Amino acid sequence: MTFQLETASNPKGLRRIAIEPVSRVEGHGKVTLLLDDAGDVQQVRLHIVEFRGFEKFIQGRPYWEVPVMVQRLCGICPVSHHLAASKAMDRIVGALPLSRSAEKLRRLMHYGQMLQSHALHFFHLSSPDLLFGFGSDVAKRNIVGVAQAYPEIAVQGVKLRKFGQEAIRVTSGKRVHGTGSIPGGINKHLTVDERDTLKKDADQMVTWSQGAVDLIHKLALDGGEEFREFGHFESKMMSLVRPEDGALDFYGGVLRGRNADGSILFDGVSDQKYHDLIREEVKSWSYMKFPYLISEGKEDGWYKVGPLARVQNCDFIPSPLAEAERKTFIAARGGGVWHSPLAYHWARMIEMLHSAEVIRDLLDDPDLMEGELTRHGVRASEGVGIIEAPRGTLIHHYQVGHDDLVTMCNLIVSTTHNNQPMNEAVRRVARRYLNGRTITEGLLNHIEVAIRCFDPCLSCATHALGKMPLIVELIDADGTLVDKMVKND
Amino acid sequence: MSQSFTPIGQEMPGLDQWDVRHMSQSFTLDGAEVPFTPGQSILEAARNAGIYIPHLCWHPDFPAHGSCKLCVVKVNGRHVSSCATPAAAGIEVKSNSPEIREERKVLLQMLFVEGNHFCPSCEKSGGCELQAQAYDHEIMTPHYTLFYPDRPVDASHPDLLLDFNRCIFCELCVRASRDVDGKSVFALSERGIHKHLVVSSESGRLADTDIDPSDKAANICPVGVILHKRQGFTVPYGQRAYDETPISEQGLPNKETV
């Protein structure tokens, strides 16, 4: 499949601008722009270096090691991999349904992860752009600038994140890379002390999360047309929903897809059957694959995942404050469907509010502190685990031999689903803001802002938050370096 | 099956205050007076006196083996393995000195690079003696170039897994299988950097031996080679062997007897 601006009709004689790496994104990314002599954008491609070596590495390892090992895929949302792998291995050990305690403790871990990841993304990575403007002074456009201009917002961001990390720590043993979830359940209860420490701050987190929703709501209204139109493209969307009633559920459920107009495309598809639904295309110019819905074909089968898909895909959000915000959000689009990349931020904050509500309510549940932790039943040789990770649908698929070693592993991470959507957004923005203009840092940042809406996690452990240098290279058609600009964030 | 050896470390079960006062022979360890009975090793005597000398291949139930060299001490200017060197009256032993600690650190770092020790996803993490020693010796990086040896796992046995990646060749399993279980399931093969652990069955697979999960050999590996299947990660952080108390404080006999 090829899309407009994916490949220039005549690449010869075009100037190449590379933005590398995209700053304030987890991992490494590179945007290449080919401009013609008039300075018009002829070709735009987002390249993401994805670490696929893991699938090979896991083959031949014992299955119980996998939930711990896969956390190394990502320094930002290791819990999502930990839980998706555990869910797949629950099937291998025949543990379904899990005990009440195990499912609730895992849920607490996961919603803690949602909260901390969304808080990090919004407050640390995105709020500088949103509060100061995409083209504002780069020296101020960072978390330090936010801390100076809006100290209380910066502090709330830090504390929300800490709270989420604490929920992870008490359920998994560590703030990052714990071991709590194991095939068939979880390895520990919460102590009363651990529960009480979280409970003490739980209401405050709900209040602050509500404040964050109010803030992005206001910024969206202030942004008006620019907010709605920035990088706008329409697409299908996909997420898990709760099987019984179509509620928003991050931990599990059935797959549902919608068309761009909001009508249902498919629904109630078992997570075990994802491979009947999705296939991945390889393109020569990108390391990251392009997944598409088999029924819709390569050309039309792409879709977006993550907060914007989830909040609109579900029938309702099962917690009162977040549900009220979802209704406001939908109403703000006048009955239509949100496709604006910047609306991801709004949906993300509604999800953060929901996570805070869920955590607060879960903490009253005695099953967290007592009850059966693990179960085992009839062994199976294959299992799929799907979870709604902060960035979207995360798929882990394994086959395990009689000797307990993994024989096959397939992972589709959230950012991969969003590969085509991100490329689309970048193309729209490039065409709208860069055509025929002098290239400035502020303009280049518009492209980064578009990518950042999707909160791409580029599967890389070497990220340094907000500290990645931005290298801009101007290369002419012959491949000669004409100019180079380095920005240290 | 051989029962002829004296299990070092248990030969003085009734040691109490009275005995200590009436032991006539002693040596000094880092300046402290350490009593001993003839035939005891330096490591033994130190242990009974409540002083820990780091060790990996030594085990209270077996004779000294002297292969890992972690128990190195300095005796009258010479570096010796304390597990294999008999205590002698009047000698001066240095153990917790910067020089000796550095030597042990290097030995540990070499053990790390010779195998494939990926602690973050190892199920023995937190209960591994090699890792616990590394923590005690404040090792943060392997320092030397990793060998990345190719050592495939043996998962043939229904209840036991062999992950050879982590073997440190202490031969405890070899000794336990031969001397306690009477089976000789394990052996070391070749020398130097080609040294590796082998399973003594015609196929070379653990499934084709008569090892039982309750055998001493199946429960003695100080690192994560001989593992009981499907048990990994069931013990949470905080409750694993070395989470709360360092190995140096756990590796001593019952302290009340000292």
Ligand code: SF4
């Ligand atoms: S398998 Fe374990 S007990 Fe046996 S030699 Fe290797 S490290 Fe020592």
Ligand code: FES
């Ligand atoms: S403990 Fe003495 S050489 Fe290993």
